[in-house]
Amino acid sequence: MRFDKTEISLALVAIACVLFGFISPGWLIFLLTIALAKALVVQGVVMQMRSGLVSFGQGLFYCIGGYTVGMGGQFFGIHDAIAALALGMAVAIVVAMILGLLLTRYRDIFFAMLSLAFSMILFGILVKSQGLGSTDGFNVHNWTLFGWAPETGADSQQTVFTMTIAAGLLIAILIHRYTKAGIGVICEAVRENEVRVEYLGLSPRWLLYGNYVAAAAVSALGGGLTALATGHVDPEMAYWTTSGEFIFIALLGGLGHVAAPFIAAIVFSVVRTYSIEFVPNTWQMILGFTLLGVIVFLPKGLWSLVSREKSGERT
Amino acid sequence: MKKNKATLSKYLVSGVAAVALSAGMASGASAADNGKFRVGIVTFLSGAAAGPFGVPSANAAKVLVEGLNKGNLPAPYDKIGINGAEIEAVIIDEAGGATKQVEEYRNLVQRQNVDAVIGYVSSGDCLAIAPVAEELKTFTIAYDCGTPRLFADNPDAKYMFRTGLDASVDNIGAARYLAATRPDVTRLSGIQQNYSWGQDSWADFTAAAGKLLPNAEIVEEQFPKIYQGQYGAEISALSVKRPEIVHSSFWGGDMEALVLQANARGLLEDATGLLTCGEASFATYKDQAPNGMIIGARGPFGAFAPNNALNNWFKGAYNAAYDLDPVYPATKMAQAILGLKFAAENAGVADKEIPTAEQLTSGIKGATFESVSGTVQMARANGHQAMQGITYGEYHYEDGEASIVNKVSFTGECVTPPEGVSAADWIADDFAGAECK
Numbered sequence: 001m002r003f004d005k006t007e008i009s010l011a012l013v014a015i016a017c018v019l020f021g022f023i024s025p026g027w028l029i030f031l032l033t034i035a036l037a038k039a040l041v042v043q044g045v046v047m048q049m050r051s052g053l054v055s056f057g058q059g060l061f062y063c064i065g066g067y068t069v070g071m072g073g074q075f076f077g078i079h080d081a082i083a084a085l086a087l088g089m090a091v092a093i094v095v096a097m098i099l100g101l102l103l104t105r106y107r108d109i110f111f112a113m114l115s116l117a118f119s120m121i122l123f124g125i126l127v128k129s130q131g132l133g134s135t136d137g138f139n140v141h142n143w144t145l146f147g148w149a150p151e152t153g154a155d156s157q158q159t160v161f162t163m164t165i166a167a168g169l170l171i172a173i174l175i176h177r178y179t180k181a182g183i184g185v186i187c188e189a190v191r192e193n194e195v196r197v198e199y200l201g202l203s204p205r206w207l208l209y210g211n212y213v214a215a216a217a218v219s220a221l222g223g224g225l226t227a228l229a230t231g232h233v234d235p236e237m238a239y240w241t242t243s244g245e246f247i248f249i250a251l252l253g254g255l256g257h258v259a260a261p262f263i264a265a266i267v268f269s270v271v272r273t274y275s276i277e278f279v280p281n282t283w284q285m286i287l288g289f290t291l292l293g294v295i296v297f298l299p300k301g302l303w304s305l306v307s308r309e310k311s312g313e314r315t
Numbered sequence: 316m317k318k319n320k321a322t323l324s325k326y327l328v329s330g331v332a333a334v335a336l337s338a339g340m341a342s343g344a345s346a347a348d349n350g351k352f353r354v355g356i357v358t359f360l361s362g363a364a365a366g367p368f369g370v371p372s373a374n375a376a377k378v379l380v381e382g383l384n385k386g387n388l389p390a391p392y393d394k395i396g397i398n399g400a401e402i403e404a405v406i407i408d409e410a411g412g413a414t415k416q417v418e419e420y421r422n423l424v425q426r427q428n429v430d431a432v433i434g435y436v437s438s439g440d441c442l443a444i445a446p447v448a449e450e451l452k453t454f455t456i457a458y459d460c461g462t463p464r465l466f467a468d469n470p471d472a473k474y475m476f477r478t479g480l481d482a483s484v485d486n487i488g489a490a491r492y493l494a495a496t497r498p499d500v501t502r503l504s505g506i507q508q509n510y511s512w513g514q515d516s517w518a519d520f521t522a523a524a525g526k527l528l529p530n531a532e533i534v535e536e537q538f539p540k541i542y543q544g545q546y547g548a549e550i551s552a553l554s555v556k557r558p559e560i561v562h563s564s565f566w567g568g569d570m571e572a573l574v575l576q577a578n579a580r581g582l583l584e585d586a587t588g589l590l591t592c593g594e595a596s597f598a599t600y601k602d603q604a605p606n607g608m609i610i611g612a613r614g615p616f617g618a619f620a621p622n623n624a625l626n627n628w629f630k631g632a633y634n635a636a637y638d639l640d641p642v643y644p645a646t647k648m649a650q651a652i653l654g655l656k657f658a659a660e661n662a663g664v665a666d667k668e669i670p671t672a673e674q675l676t677s678g679i680k681g682a683t684f685e686s687v688s689g690t691v692q693m694a695r696a697n698g699h700q701a702m703q704g705i706t707y708g709e710y711h712y713e714d715g716e717a718s719i720v721n722k723v724s725f726t727g728e729c730v731t732p733p734e735g736v737s738a739a740d741w742i743a744d745d746f747a748g749a750e751c752k
Contacts (some may be wrong), residue, residue, distance in 0.1 A: 027425035117641040134511035152450050232443035236412035280407050281360050
């Protein structure tokens with residue numbers, strides 16, 4: 001197997017991040033863990049955006065991932081983090097395979113609204129489940145890694161951070177290969193002109209279906225990691241504002257590169273936490289102006305700062 | 316293209332470096348040891364809970380911190396600041412869900428180096444924060460959230476305290492108030508927001524009413540979703556069942572909308588409203604709420620707070636600053652800050668010294684302290700949970716003046732389950748061991 005330059009630089013950055021984790025303060029490790037875990041969900045959103053579909057309900061799979069990890073430990077005795085994460089992805093895949101049959105028949109705003117509806121259905125079910133703590137949710141703790149139980153505190157924080165980086169790297173490489181492969185390029189063709197793709201003898205619908213299911217699995221992984229890091233899950237994970245946040249980050253980063261969602265998620269988290277600190281009453285406004293600024297000045301997201309030279313080269 | 320790839324990796328590396336640099340700068344910028352007692356205050360500054368709960372709480376915190384720093388409070392809190400050290404409050408917004416609050420809690424403790432955290436209106440946030448407080452070994456006071464699960468789920472809590480009462484007390488108190496003032500009612504009904512708060516409140520109230528009002532039956536229950544705002548259908552459904560009592564745990568805009576709409580449609584003329592959080596809108600009802608409507612304040616807070624020197628100072632200072640009387644969330648915030656001050660000054664450290672989290676916990680665990688709401692006993696959950704009485708009364712509006720009449724108070728032992736017993740078990744056991752006056 002050969003790795004191209006992007007993959008090697010991703011791996012180097014990942015290693016640098018892990019090393020950086022040993023010297024940085026606890027709050028920063030936590031912030032980066034959550035940002036990177038959310039970036040995985042954003043990867044799911046971006047995968048679908050590249051094929052022209054905006055999922056306003058990616059919180060559905062984020063929540064499924066989180067709740068599976070939480071319930072696995074709480075009710076089914078699955079304490080191994082890797083097993084729980086895998087189970088979360090499996091559940092998300094099954095749900096996505098069923099919902100995808102319906103959802104891939106729709107495009108544009110209809111897809112967006114229908115995906116939103118399904119995530120709100122899950123939210124409604126969870127709110128009515130008093131055994132799961134209704135809106136209060138429940139704690140996720142006592143997880144292990146291959147039989148080893150990290151101590152609460154810096155130890156477990158470091159472990160989740162490293163797991164998140166590893167998962168992020170793996171997913172990033174897979175997505176990078178996917179977008180470069182023929183099938184990934186076809187996704188963009190579907191966005192541009194679906195009819196022509198059909199004339200090529202390909203089925204846009206099944207392409208979108210596969211894309212939807214894969215995006216669901218990636219998002220569930222992000223949700224599971226968030227649950228492990230936070231130690232708590234609640235139905236807010238499936239609420240539409242959470243899904244909106246993922247779209248916000250996706251727009252912030254742009255579709256230009258597999259690294260864009262990771263960078264955007266970190267920028268988003270840093271901007272948010274410092275605006276909460278410095279302007280506690282109007283931090284949402286700062287976030288809003290940030291997005292507005294990006295939309296006006298960098299319509300293709302933060303990544304266009306990096307790829308600007310590229311377009312210059314082509315002309 | 317090759318050149319681009321190279322620049323790309325350069326950008327990636329420089330991006331990470333930038334984050335590292337900003338982090339380093341940030342951690343260098345926060346001064347930990349400036350001799351001040353730094354306290355993080357977390358409450359809703361945006362969203363639906365900001366108006367009724369968050370803003371009055373944040374205002375109360377500002378009034379208290381300013382008053383304490385000037386040494387204006389009456390005894391026993393006349394010492395400047397906290398244990399002689401000036402207080403520096405860091406107020407942040409609670410909006411955004413549990414994941415974000417865990418993140419911001421860590422930022423408060425690890426980046427801003429606060430000595431203690433006071434906050435949390437939402438029960439979900441309290442439950443998410445409790446294990447993190449233990450992990451980071453930070454003295455934390457939950458000032459308002461009502462879930463009984465806070466200490467039931469965290470029985471070994473060491474650093475988490477709650478100076479407010481849990482939601483079971485509200486509803487056991489409400490049932491006791493009915494039993495004391497209206498023992499003959501037979502037709503009860505309820506309307507609750509369909510989330511943890513509403514579901515738990517209704518479960519506690521119906522269980523307690525089942526024991527205390529054995530002749531009463533539940534004729535109707537409605538669970539509209541939170542922030543619905545329009546309750547026409549629910550009010551009709553309640554009206555046709557002709558209830559005598561309409562119990563509701565609504566709060567904020569939902570509660571005001573319900574009172575307005577139910578009153579206009581005559582429901583609150585035929586039936587008596589019983590609002591467990593009703594006091595929070597005490598100043599805004601005017602003539603839109605019927606006289607005789609039963610309201611509570613989740614304890615002896617807000618308009619139910621006693622007439623003592625501390626509360627008179629607090630009401631005066633709050634009124635001078637905001638031209639309003641403090642509502643119950645404001646009183647509860649004041650109580651939490653006084654609890655923190657008590658913990659610090661009872662910890663046995665030298666003057667102006669800032670106590671550690673362990674010293675703070677030993678200063679308040681199981682203690683009894685004076686507060687704006689009277690005497691507070693940290694008498695439940697191994698000394699981590701406050702126990703106080705609760706008062707209900709009827710809203711009365713006459714000649715442009717709102718007041719509360721027919722107040723009935725119940726002692727803490729009368730409405731609080733004994734140590735280690737859940738509210739449901741205690742009610743099922745006919746309130747075994749309850750001491751009512």
